[in-house]
Amino acid sequence: MQLTYNTQDYSSAGYTEPNDSGLTGFGRQVVNEMAKLEMVVDLSHVGPKTSEDAINHAPEGKPPCFSHVPPSGMKEHPRNNSDHLMKLIGSKGGFVGLSQFGPHMKKDNDSTINDYVDALDYVIGLIGEDLVGIGSDASEGHGMLSEFMAWCNKDKGYARQLTSWGS
Template sequence: MNATELHNDAIVIDGLICSKWERALFEDMAKGGLTAANCTLSFWDNFEETVRNIVEMNGLIEESSDLLLKVRTTEDIYKAKREGKTGIMMGFQNAHAFEDQVGYVQVFKDLGVGIVQMCYNTQNLVGTGCYERDGGLSGFGHEIVAEMNRVGMLCDLSHVGSNTSKEVIDASKQRVAYSHCLPTGLKEHPRNRTDEELKYIADKGGFVGVTMFTPFLAAGVNATIDDYVDALYYIYNIVGEDAIGIGTDFTQGHSHEFFEYLTHDKGYARRLTRFGEIVNPLGIRTVGEFPNITEALLRKGFTERQVRKIMGENWVDLLKDVWGA
């Protein structure tokens, strides 16, 4: 089976996209052969604002029902594959939307939210992000983790501080994930993870999605798809073939203002970081070029079976474990 045939036959999942939600993007998802994607609907939005974002996404899914299908279960992912559509998995990059109400976890699960990152870069009521001194998982945070476990919602640790991440891994009775990260072993960055952290989450049954966000790659804006696959291979050698997948962090269609929002605490307060130029690696500039990842993985020497796992099957297994059959 050649790369094109394999890509077309495989379950293809992007574990993190925070692009501009519009028809042009959905068409590009179809072009890229995406079976499903974890789509960010909340950063520092409060409960009410996040509900409005979900309402808006529900409308977009309805308007583009020829291309999209809302995902609540892993069976919905298989259904999207059968129907040639892209499954929209609703996710948050911050637990801020839960405010101080444990009961809101169930509310959002009922609305279709299946993946929530515990913190986004800085402190919230749950714990601490990766850009400040890490006080670990709070007492309230322990309650949130337990409730997310109960309702079947994946705990994401991508932008979470090291101490808080470890304490979530230890506290959770379900598998957890870094949905989109890169290794410190290839570039020192507050958003990247050490070999020890990567091994720890994998040893505890967790999962690592590998991002291609160029500020975190060694070659920066000069990176190519082969640099991305090299980073993926680096993590693969630490966590193994069953605990790894794709989490691009695509920000397609967004303006400069969006990145200013992301790089300031709460979206408006102190500056946390500067990304510089935002450009994805050559060969995977857009979601529509997703088949190039399959080709690059094969070129790197991964077997067809390993490519299927990395491109999506491992994500499905993880979500099946957390969400339930």
């Protein structure tokens, strides 16, 4: 389950927040409870400081994951994760699923399957093949300009516009 989606909530800060304040006290409780319930904490849309806090706070043997992210080592984008965070999550045994979402890939929407394989190889080089896989990031039946995508890319689904996708 995602800890947050793009913005600040009671537990954590998303990657679109101008001030990534990190995991809150309530967020620590959420991470602990999810571990008790055998739920994996997904940090895919979480800010970098909050991600690091959550990875370091997670109970031993209950690592979080990045279920669908590209590496920022191949393209700088606020949604992509740094080598540091990928290595940190890998050091705890956490999974990294690589997204193939065009705007976040090396060549944007012109990226090919070869570019995706390069991204897989890149992250495997950081944390090993056992912790890396395919991380789908698609909303089947919802095009980029759909009403659904417009809703997803607004703060809490109705407030400020977060990205230009879907608008």
